[in-house]
Amino acid sequence: MPYIVKSMRKRYLIFLFLAGLTSSCMFGSYPSGYPSGGGQQYPSGSQQSPDDTYPNTSNQPSSSRPADPGVTVNSIRLTRDYTIVNLTYTDNAKPRYDRNGRPTSTGTIGFDPAGYLVGANGARTFAFVKAEGIPLKKEQIDPATGRKVLVGRNTFPGDVVTFTLYFERLDKGLENFDLFECNTDQYVCWNIYNLYVNNPADQVVYAPQTTPTPTPSKPLPTKKPMTLPQTSGESGGEMETPKPETPKAKPTPAPVPVPTLIAVSGVVSDAKNKRPVTATIDYQLSSSKQAIDSVQSFASTGAYRMSLVKGQVYTYIASARGYQSSSGVLDLSKLAGGQKLTRDITLTPLAVGDKVTLKNIYFEMSKSDLLSASYAELDQLVSMMQGNPNMTIRLEGHTDIIGDHDKNLQLSRDRVIACQRYLVQKGLDIDRIQTIGYGDTRPILTKGTDDERKVNRRVEFAILTI
Structure with a gap:
């Protein structure tokens, strides 16, 4: 009997050891990249303006995957200026008590202002603007222990915290995106993958091919009535040829709007010696998965030029033999018609x-x-x-x-x-x-x-x- 008890205790200890290995957090698990969102920053105190005309709300899609199981996506909303994500965090930890039997905090939450949204398969990032209902995450030294601790909101088992995050607005047409915030496994992580919001793109209309209008020919002379000789048994007289029917006029098609184009130009050069480089520049809409077209830079000058539709956001990849490829964003959403955009590109030799x-x-x-x-x-x-x-x-x-x-x-x-x-x-x-x-x-x-x-x-x- 003692042998059986000893054997069961040994198996139980092995089980606890393996469970601890499985549940322990791996470090080095945050995305190896850490891009910062660019673009205009909005003051934290700014309020939603009354003419925010894009109040689309999206319930949490079944495919969204929060990194922390206590995080729930309530809604995603787009306004003229912001992408607004509403979340709820539930502290599911087991209760803890101090020596006096009083409940103690089981965690501290806050949002890292370096967090951002990423879409277009990683080609576009959108910076964090402000948060409501949750403090910003920061670390400080605890004078009692000398260790770094998170400063934020302490939570207790069963606490439910609902808060709202504001980011730069997604490009029109971008509907699937991710939220990246977490730099460590020590705290609650707000990384959420496969988010979705209804965000239709503006229709991109390209100028139709013009067909030359044919020159109208001179009208044929009107035929005079033909007189036939009278024959016996017939009443005789004049017989006119039947008049042709006048064709009905076809309805005039509605005019196709001609898009406003913006000239984008620049020079592709070697990053080390500044010499011109012959490169291919593939570009596409940020909301598209397929390249629209490509242009080449001139061998003698490295210059390139392309005409893109106003109001759209494009991404591009510039590549040349013997060089590292370079990618970027062409944001034409805020440019007026007739304006020009200059974008020089440097390529690093391999x-x-x-x-x-x-x-x-x-x-x-x-x-x-x-x-x-x-x-x-x-x-x-x-x-x-x-x-x-x-x-x-x-x-x-x-x-x-x-x-x-x-x-x-x-x-x-x-x-x-x-x-x-x-x-x-x-x-x-x-x-x-x-x-x-x-x-x-x-x-x-x-x-x-x-x-x-x-x-x-x-x-x-x-x-x-x-």
Whole structure:
């Protein structure tokens, strides 16, 4: 009997150990990229104006996936200036009590003002503007312990907190997007994937091809009545030829509106010697998944020019043989007709041994699942390797120095394999893409806050041949 009890106790201890390993948080799980949203910032005290004419509300779609199970998406609304996300957080932790039997806080919540929305498969980001109902997240040193603690709102088991976040407005036509905020697994994370809002695009009308109008011919002379000789048995007389029927006039088609075009031009040059570069610039609407068209820069001057429809937002990728591809945004939504936009592009030459950080690669928290927000950055790499068919690379994964070493090592390996898989699905030969995970062994920073150390969580590629 004692042997049975001892055996059951041993199995129970092993179960607790394995459960602890499974539930422990992996660090280095925040997206390896950390872009900052650009554009106009709105004062935190600004109010919604009465002519906000886009009050579309979207209930939480079944496909949205909050990183923290206690987070619920209540609604998403668009106004003229903002993308407004309403969330609810429920503290589901077990109650805790101090020595006197009084309940103690089980967590602290706040929103990091560096959070942002990302859409167009990672090509567009939209900055955080303000929050209502939740404090902004910040860290400070606890004088009693000397440790860094989060300053925000303390929550107790069963607490329900509903709050609203304001971001820059999504481009028209962008309906699927993600919210990224979390830099650590220590606090509640507001990362939410696969969000959706009804946001139809303005119709883009292109000028129709003009067909030359035919010159009207001179009218034929009117035939005179034909006189026939009278014959026996017939009443005789004059017989006129039947008059042709006048054709009915076709309804005039409604005129097709001619779009207002804006001239976009610039020069593509070498980032090191400033010489002109012959490059191909593929561009598309930010809300589109397919490239609209492309232009080439002149070999002698590097100059390019294209005419784009006013009121739209475009993304582009500039690529040239022997250079790293470069991407950007052309926002024509606020330009007046007849205005011109100048956008110069510099391309960095490739060299064997160079290492490049992929700044906009996103994974689910503590997982190797590649998110769609990573596609724009990886597509840029695909374009570069297609333009340099002899180029081979090695993808290298890195995590932060916090957390279990072996788990970090495996996580970094799994993540670069996920990137390799995407590149192969896009048509690249797997033999051109090596992978290696370094885990936490090659950090950029070993000290500082978690926000400062986020540079450690990254995916890089090294150029092996070109």
